[in-house]
Amino acid sequence: MSKNMTQAIDAFMQSISARNPGETEFIQAVREVAEVIIPFNEENKKYKEANILERMCEPERAVIFRVPWVDDQGRNQINRGFRVQMNSAIGPYKGGLRFHPTVNLSILKFLAFEQVFKNSLTTLPLGGGKGGSDFDPKGKSDAEVMRFCQSFMTELSKHIGGFTDVPAGDIGVGGREIGYMFGQYKRLRNEFSGVLTGKGLQYGGSLIRTEATGYGTVYFADEVLKAHGHSMHGKVCAVSGSGNVAQYTIEKLLHLGAKPVTVSDSQGYVYDPEGIDEEKLAFIKELKNEKRGRISEFAGKYKSATFYKELTPWNAKIDLAFPCATQNELPDYDMQTLIDNGCIGVFEGANMPTTEGALDLIRKNRILFSPGKASNAGGVATSGLEMSQNSMRLSWSSEEVDKKLKEIMVSIHENCERYGRIDDDYVDYVKGANIAGYVKVADAMLAQGHV
Ligand SMILES: NC(=O)C1=CN([C@@H]2O[C@H](COP(=O)(O)OP(=O)(O)OC[C@H]3O[C@@H](n4cnc5c(N)ncnc54)[C@H](OP(=O)(O)O)[C@@H]3O)[C@@H](O)[C@H]2O)C=CC1
Numbered sequence: 001m002s003k004n005m006t007q008a009i010d011a012f013m014q015s016i017s018a019r020n021p022g023e024t025e026f027i028q029a030v031r032e033v034a035e036v037i038i039p040f041n042e043e044n045k046k047y048k049e050a051n052i053l054e055r056m057c058e059p060e061r062a063v064i065f066r067v068p069w070v071d072d073q074g075r076n077q078i079n080r081g082f083r084v085q086m087n088s089a090i091g092p093y094k095g096g097l098r099f100h101p102t103v104n105l106s107i108l109k110f111l112a113f114e115q116v117f118k119n120s121l122t123t124l125p126l127g128g129g130k131g132g133s134d135f136d137p138k139g140k141s142d143a144e145v146m147r148f149c150q151s152f153m154t155e156l157s158k159h160i161g162g163f164t165d166v167p168a169g170d171i172g173v174g175g176r177e178i179g180y181m182f183g184q185y186k187r188l189r190n191e192f193s194g195v196l197t198g199k200g201l202q203y204g205g206s207l208i209r210t211e212a213t214g215y216g217t218v219y220f221a222d223e224v225l226k227a228h229g230h231s232m233h234g235k236v237c238a239v240s241g242s243g244n245v246a247q248y249t250i251e252k253l254l255h256l257g258a259k260p261v262t263v264s265d266s267q268g269y270v271y272d273p274e275g276i277d278e279e280k281l282a283f284i285k286e287l288k289n290e291k292r293g294r295i296s297e298f299a300g301k302y303k304s305a306t307f308y309k310e311l312t313p314w315n316a317k318i319d320l321a322f323p324c325a326t327q328n329e330l331p332d333y334d335m336q337t338l339i340d341n342g343c344i345g346v347f348e349g350a351n352m353p354t355t356e357g358a359l360d361l362i363r364k365n366r367i368l369f370s371p372g373k374a375s376n377a378g379g380v381a382t383s384g385l386e387m388s389q390n391s392m393r394l395s396w397s398s399e400e401v402d403k404k405l406k407e408i409m410v411s412i413h414e415n416c417e418r419y420g421r422i423d424d425d426y427v428d429y430v431k432g433a434n435i436a437g438y439v440k441v442a443d444a445m446l447a448q449g450h451v
């Protein structure tokens with residue numbers, strides 16, 4: 001990269017840092033995009049002259065609100081609620097809600113920013129947003145979670161709607177939470193609408209939405225492997241996390257003949273050299289989705305497995321890594337270990353799990369890599385399919401939805417390859433995803449005037 005270009009990127013990032021002090025995750029997400037888009041804008045002056053990137057870095061709106069609720073002991077509790085409505089150029093704001101004690105404005109702005117590019121890549125008419133709360137559902141009774149969700153939705157309902165903003169789940173928000181929030185929205189508005197996705201199948205949910213993020217991640221990884229002369233069959237895989245995305249990543253890896261050997265949660269990871277098969281996966285699903293237990297219990301149940309307390313799965317000797325837990329969970333030193341152990345590909349199921357330092361190592365060593373905004377886009381894409389079914393008042397079969405999901409992942413791969421091919425042997429999917437996601441939103445913004 002030329003010296004002038006490096007200076008232009010540094011100057012842009014200085015202004016972003018000054019406008020968003022202390023928002024480290026948001027600044028990290030913007031830098032990854034700016035490093036690709038600022039050089040692209042030099043060759044596409046219409047975007048540069050209209051300050052499209054600058055505008056995309058400023059949320060159209062962000063609401064922060066108090067969420068009061070009463071716990072089982074009758075005590076008053078207060079949490080903070082957020083919704084960041086980042087960009088509506090190509091459709092209503094769309095993106096998940098995260099309930100986790102670490103949630104803050106920086107994390108939600110980074111997620112909303114990523115969501116704009118991701119949703120554009122899906123080919124569907126979806127703008128980008130994200131929200132949530134610093135509420136921790138862990139250790140709470142169902143009744144407490146319900147009271148919290150009802151209070152959260154009482155305020156959020158003023159800012160969302162089927163044609164305005166359609167939230168969904170993310171960390172800490174699954175079928176239970178979506179159900180409670182949907183019920184409250186319906187009471188407040190006296191309206192049965194597709195205002196949330198990830199709904200239960202009895203009340204407007206789509207088949208395959210639960211599976212979609214994990215399945216889509218593996219479909220995308222399979223495309224990347226094929227495009228580089230490899231195959232999924234027989235590959236030994238490390239998966240992090242044990243929630244929604246991790247579970248269905250493991251499931252699809254098994255369908256394609258790969259061998260997942262790790263799974264984790266915030267307390268540590270489990271390594272099972274014999275592999276996590278369908279039966280062990282069923283145990284994980286029950287443990288995490290129903291009993292809401294800890295992953296260490298897996299090693300208690302299966303003698304072939306070992307639990308490593310407070311460690312992450314990146315020490316295992318594996319071919320492919322699927323980080324599916326949270327942001328910045330794969331730092332440079334772990335990436336170096338993965339490379340030393342022969343890892344050939346990293347496919348993000350989570351949002352921004354790979355740090356900037358780890359990404360540098362990936363590029364230097366030409367490791368196959370897909371950014372979450374491309375590889376985990378199957379979740380929001382299937383949310384888009386849920387919205388279509390709700391509008392049409394019908395339900396597609398799981399085969400139909402899965403086929404559409406697969407087609408969308410293949411088309412995202414093609415689009416990323418188009419903008420990200422470096423030479424005959426390597427595609428830079430970060431570059432490809434950022435440019436492909438940007439162009440559609442940028443053109444829509446240009447067409448709509450100075451918005
Ligand atoms: N659900 C979806 O459709 C989509 C999700 N994503 C992304 O995928 C990732 C996982 O989401 P999802 O599976 O839905 O969430 P879940 O809440 O279902 O699962 C999250 C998993 O990650 C672990 N985890 C969370 N925070 C940390 C942390 N700080 N350190 C270590 N482990 C952690 C959790 O462990 P524990 O139980 O101990 O907290 C749990 O195993 C997130 O980055 C999310 O943004 C992306 C696209 C769509």
Ligand SMILES: O=C(O)CCC(=O)C(=O)O
Nearest residue numbers: 095096168170379380383
């Ligand atoms: O399904 C959705 O609307 C959002 C999914 C999501 O939060 C994400 O893609 O990160």
